[in-house]
């Protein structure tokens with residue numbers, strides 16, 4: 001287990017632009033974010049000796065930026081890969097494999113410049129044999145499949161699912177960089193175009209271009225950097241299945257539960273200690289599954305918890321304060337943006353800053369409930 | 383040519399028996415001889431206990447509708463709207479499928495309704511297991 005607060009985020013930045021960036025290919029989005037993160041902490045490529053990324057190879061990113069790494073991590077388990085990179089980097093730094101790690105993300109999700117595509121797996125893969133033939137066509141028709149079961153199990157009306165998007169839009173309205181800022185109502189969500197019943201357009205994440213990068217180093221060096229250090233307090237990761245049809249239970253994510261429990265145990269904190277929460281929201285049901293798997297709500301109670309405005313501006317558990325994948329931005333692997341918002345909140349510089357926040361939990365999903373990673377940050381040194 | 387057909391599976395050594403079964407109109411699953419666990423998708427060992435002592439059997443082809451979406455977006459070989467469903471088989475495992483021979487509407491697709499298997503011949507080599515409501 002990584003010691004509490006032994007590793008800190010000292011550099012953090014997103015791409016210069018966010019949203020529609022036709023003038024940058026995918027690898028340049030990684031590089032733009034990396035250059036911004038290096039500028040944020042006053043480091044040069046020659047100061048970096050560890051590189052982790054997903055979507056591109058860490059070899060490609062290191063060479064593109066002129067870095068000679070002694071440690072690389074190409075863990076690629078979907079949108080939460082960056083949570084796992086933080087976890088792995090903390091262990092690598094603490095064990096002396098490297099001193100300063102750069103984690104990058106960049107994705108030309110909207111403009112598709114130099115980007116790969118979602119293929120549904122080779123026809124001989126498990127997904128290619130047992131899911132793709134049934135007409136799955138990307139995340140909106142896959143990630144959404146468990147939800148009718150969840151709604152029936154707990155007797156949750158569709159309005160309460162729609163409301164997740166409404167509350168997150170309230171947060172987005174406070175964020176100048178959010179893609180969608182205009183207020184919406186439950187009625188607006190339920191009147192938006194049907195994508196895959198019961199999911200309508202406003203219950204689905206945006207598709208945008210962007211990137212982000214983090215720089216981590218040992219806590220003993222962290223005070224030498226210009227920004228307030230953000231310490232790693234605990235981390236977790238897990239995986240379940242590449243086939244959504246083979247999840248243990250459509251009412252809950254095992255990967256969420258295992259990853260979250262590991263991070264909370266490692267951090268040694270109680271739920272009441274959490275000031276700020278990020279839950280990767282590719283679709284409106286993910287905050288529900290996340291709140292329940294992380295233990296903030298009992299099974300089936302998260303929709304009411306959000307309905308009662310606990311996670312809204314002014315509530316006791318501010319959730320997805322950047323507006324989330326539903327309203328802020330979503331390039332494809334959104335986990336990096338959740339991490340960036342947690343770091344901003346811990347630095348005290350978020351557009352919708354939670355006053356006095358000391359502990360932030362950042363929880364990610366990879367694939368369609370396939371994998372999960374959790375990082376718990378604090379701004380209080382040991 | 384293939385652009386308007388659904389994307390067909392390509393069997394592997396581990397799944398060939400499953401696809402040989404569907405071609406003959408049978409849903410073949412595996413049961414662990416050591417712990418009696420019934421599982422899907424096919425593999426030559428038990429995912430519950432790791433025993434390699436497993437045996438094929440022909441399942442009933444009966445189940446219930448566990449969850450689904452009705453996709454409104456295009457996919458090769460499909461005309462929207464169409465259901466993408468997960469069926470809970472009477473023998474225990476769940477599998478993805480399409481619910482056919484009924485309107486593709488929330489009113490016709492009721493969770494937990496009984497369904498039964500039908501096979502759609504995609505080409506000379508592959509028959510795909512689909513499900514339809516059990517008419518009472």
Ligand SMILES: [Zn+2]
Pocket residue numbers: 414415416417418419428429430431432433
């Ligand atoms: Zn067994």
